[in-house]
Amino acid sequence: MKNKVLFVVTIVVVFLLGLLASSIINRKSEAKYQYVPQVAIGENEPRNEEWGKNYPREYQSWLQTSETSFASYQGGAAMRDMLEEDPRLVVLFAGYGFSKDYNQGRGHYYAIEDIHNTLRTGGPKGEGDGPMPATCWTCKSPDVPRLMNEKGIAEFYNGKWADKGPEIVNPIGCADCHDPNNMKLRITRPALVEAFDAMGKDINKATHQEMRSLVCAQCHVEYYFDKKKSGIEGTPYLTFPWKNGMTVEAMEEYYDDIEFSDWTHQISKTPMLKAQHPGYETYLTGIHADRGVSCADCHMPYKSEGGQKFTDHHLQSPLNNIANSCQVCHRQEADKLRANVYERQMKATENRLKLEDLLVKAHIEAGKAWELGATEEQMKAILADIRHAQWRWDYAAASHGASFHSPVETARVLGGGLHIAQEARVKLARLLVTLGFNQEVPIPDIDSKEKAQAFIGLDMEKLIKEKEEFKTNLLPKWLEEAKAREDKMDSNEVSMTNK
Numbered sequence: 001m002k003n004k005v006l007f008v009v010t011i012v013v014v015f016l017l018g019l020l021a022s023s024i025i026n027r028k029s030e031a032k033y034q035y036v037p038q039v040a041i042g043e044n045e046p047r048n049e050e051w052g053k054n055y056p057r058e059y060q061s062w063l064q065t066s067e068t069s070f071a072s073y074q075g076g077a078a079m080r081d082m083l084e085e086d087p088r089l090v091v092l093f094a095g096y097g098f099s100k101d102y103n104q105g106r107g108h109y110y111a112i113e114d115i116h117n118t119l120r121t122g123g124p125k126g127e128g129d130g131p132m133p134a135t136c137w138t139c140k141s142p143d144v145p146r147l148m149n150e151k152g153i154a155e156f157y158n159g160k161w162a163d164k165g166p167e168i169v170n171p172i173g174c175a176d177c178h179d180p181n182n183m184k185l186r187i188t189r190p191a192l193v194e195a196f197d198a199m200g201k202d203i204n205k206a207t208h209q210e211m212r213s214l215v216c217a218q219c220h221v222e223y224y225f226d227k228k229k230s231g232i233e234g235t236p237y238l239t240f241p242w243k244n245g246m247t248v249e250a251m252e253e254y255y256d257d258i259e260f261s262d263w264t265h266q267i268s269k270t271p272m273l274k275a276q277h278p279g280y281e282t283y284l285t286g287i288h289a290d291r292g293v294s295c296a297d298c299h300m301p302y303k304s305e306g307g308q309k310f311t312d313h314h315l316q317s318p319l320n321n322i323a324n325s326c327q328v329c330h331r332q333e334a335d336k337l338r339a340n341v342y343e344r345q346m347k348a349t350e351n352r353l354k355l356e357d358l359l360v361k362a363h364i365e366a367g368k369a370w371e372l373g374a375t376e377e378q379m380k381a382i383l384a385d386i387r388h389a390q391w392r393w394d395y396a397a398a399s400h401g402a403s404f405h406s407p408v409e410t411a412r413v414l415g416g417g418l419h420i421a422q423e424a425r426v427k428l429a430r431l432l433v434t435l436g437f438n439q440e441v442p443i444p445d446i447d448s449k450e451k452a453q454a455f456i457g458l459d460m461e462k463l464i465k466e467k468e469e470f471k472t473n474l475l476p477k478w479l480e481e482a483k484a485r486e487d488k489m490d491s492n493e494v495s496m497t498n499k
């Protein structure tokens with residue numbers, strides 16, 4: 001009897017093993033089929049569709065970054081006009097491009113289209129024209145590493161944004177993160193490598209898991225333009241201010257030491273800092289980073305299709321894919337996890353809005369003090385406070401996702417900002433009295449984007465017209481020129497014998 005059972009069990013096990021083996025072989029051959037190179041990808045190949053010939057699954061999922069339907073409480077892929085949602089921002093950014101136009105980030109697929117369209121890049125009429133430097137292209141395209149290799153790094157940063165329009169046309173893609181020879185993750189942006197050097201670290205020593213975040217840290221970070229760094233006079237050289245560390249205080253100290261400012265505030269005359277998007281820096285202070293969870297773990301989870309497991313290249317809000325993004329580690333229901341995210345975001349928003357209110361008032365009160373004849377000496381400490389308070393606000397607001405990535409740090413930074421903004425307003429109240437003014441300074445009605453833009457005197461009609469002219473006259477020429485150039489690039493078909 002015992003033997004009979006053993007016999008049956010053995011047969012069943014052998015049968016199952018056979019099934020497993022055949023399934024493994026099937027998958028292997030499928031995998032092999034998937035990765036037989038159809039084309040030889042050149043070292044600087046910027047065209048995502050060329051890479052897509054070899055890696056169709058990754059390419060197809062990458063294409064999904066063009067989807068725009070998902071919206072969450074504060075994120076998602078839909079176009080959101082931040083100035084309309086919160087007109088106070090117009091006043092906070094008065095005198096700076098972000099007061100003209102500020103949309104929330106969308107999928108990588110739109111990186112080129114969106115930089116063409118934003119009013120911040122203006123309406124250049126040709127080479128050498130327009131408000132922005134070439135450096136602004138750096139986080140938009142795999143044409144960037146191509147051009148840097150062809151021309152040199154400083155040469156790439158040199159000149160106007162419009163000068164490189166016909167060269168940069170492919171949106172963020174494969175060549176930004178991958179070595180075409182072995183598909184290993186690679187860093188293509190020199191600013192990140194240089195920032196590691198400045199901290200005395202070697203990025204080549206990063207682990208594989210760290211690389212799954214560092215590829216994002218090429219772009220989702222705080223940066224500024226250093227005009228002295230390159231050999232070429234006045235070239236805005238992209239630099240990450242990490243030498244003293246990555247906290248809000250460490251970067252502030254760095255900027256204060258070199259007396260850097262992104263712009264002078266139009267109303268308060270404060271030498272301002274614009275936090276760009278310190279997403280990587282803030283992520284590092286959160287619990288997930290502490291537990292070794294990478295950006296890719298949540299934003300590029302594994303996906304299965306036809307028995308093949310691969311990395312989902314549909315980079316997006318993980319809330320649109322909680323099953324793969326979160327539930328591989330957390331056992332809670334999707335609704336619960338979403339609620340956890342929203343709760344953190346809403347709590348951060350509560351204090352962020354309070355800080356915004358204080359900052360709007362401080363700028364306008366400082367404007368009043370200047371009007372009443374305040375001296376530079378009297379204003380110095382006040383402006384330093386406004387600078388530091390708005391830097392904290394922006395560090396928390398612009399570091400997309402930080403209120404979830406690192407809620408405690410975000411709360412700390414906003415708390416610090418609230419304190420400093422209050423200090424500024426106490427000093428302003430005293431100064432205003434000294435200047436003979438002891439009433440509340442009236443705050444204008446800025447409850448819509450239009451009203452706020454009119455208050456700071458922006459001629460929106462003119463800006464919009466310039467942009468339209470750029471889109472009808474210059475942009476089509478860029479695209480034609482780019483097409484002609486790319487048509488001449490080989491398609492690099494691999495000879496049939498390799499297959």
Ligand code: HEC
Nearest residue numbers: 072075076216220279280283288294295298317319400401
């Ligand atoms: C533990 C999971 C997790 C990790 C790790 C993580 N994120 Fe996020 N990220 C999220 C969630 C959740 C949101 C909020 C999405 C929303 O509000 O719709 C988010 C938001 C974002 C956003 C804003 C997206 C939007 O739709 O508004 C960006 C950009 C972002 N993360 C980039 C990164 C980068 C870069 C890293 C690594 C440095 C990273 N994330 C690490 C989960 C994660």
Ligand code: HEC
Nearest residue numbers: 076077105106107110111114139215216218219295299316
């Ligand atoms: C070459 C620069 C670059 C790299 C590398 C990069 N990003 Fe982005 N990312 C951007 C830009 C620019 C946008 C905004 C595009 C737009 O709005 O047109 C963006 C947008 C996003 C969004 C918002 C998409 C949405 O649907 O809301 C997320 C999330 C995101 N990136 C995550 C990541 C993660 C995670 C990584 C690393 C695996 C990464 N990015 C690597 C530049 C980059």
Ligand code: HEC
Nearest residue numbers: 048051052055058059062172173174177212215296310311
């Ligand atoms: C923002 C960075 C980024 C971009 C852009 C990107 N990838 Fe990836 N890719 C990754 C990451 C992260 C992984 C996971 C690598 C790992 O853990 O070893 C990956 C993995 C892969 C792999 C290995 C197999 C797999 O699915 O895990 C292939 C093949 C691949 N990507 C192809 C592409 C192609 C093709 C494109 C362009 C259409 C592309 N990638 C664009 C970051 C990127």
Ligand code: HEC
Nearest residue numbers: 287288291293297298318325326328329330337340341407
């Ligand atoms: C690779 C595993 C992994 C993934 C993926 C992951 N988490 Fe976590 N999460 C952790 C770990 C580990 C902790 C720390 C808790 C602990 O160690 O007990 C944590 C903590 C948390 C916390 C509590 C921390 C806090 O902020 O107070 C929340 C909330 C959370 N995760 C939500 C999410 C959501 C939402 C997603 C998807 C967007 C996600 N996690 C994706 C591993 C993961």
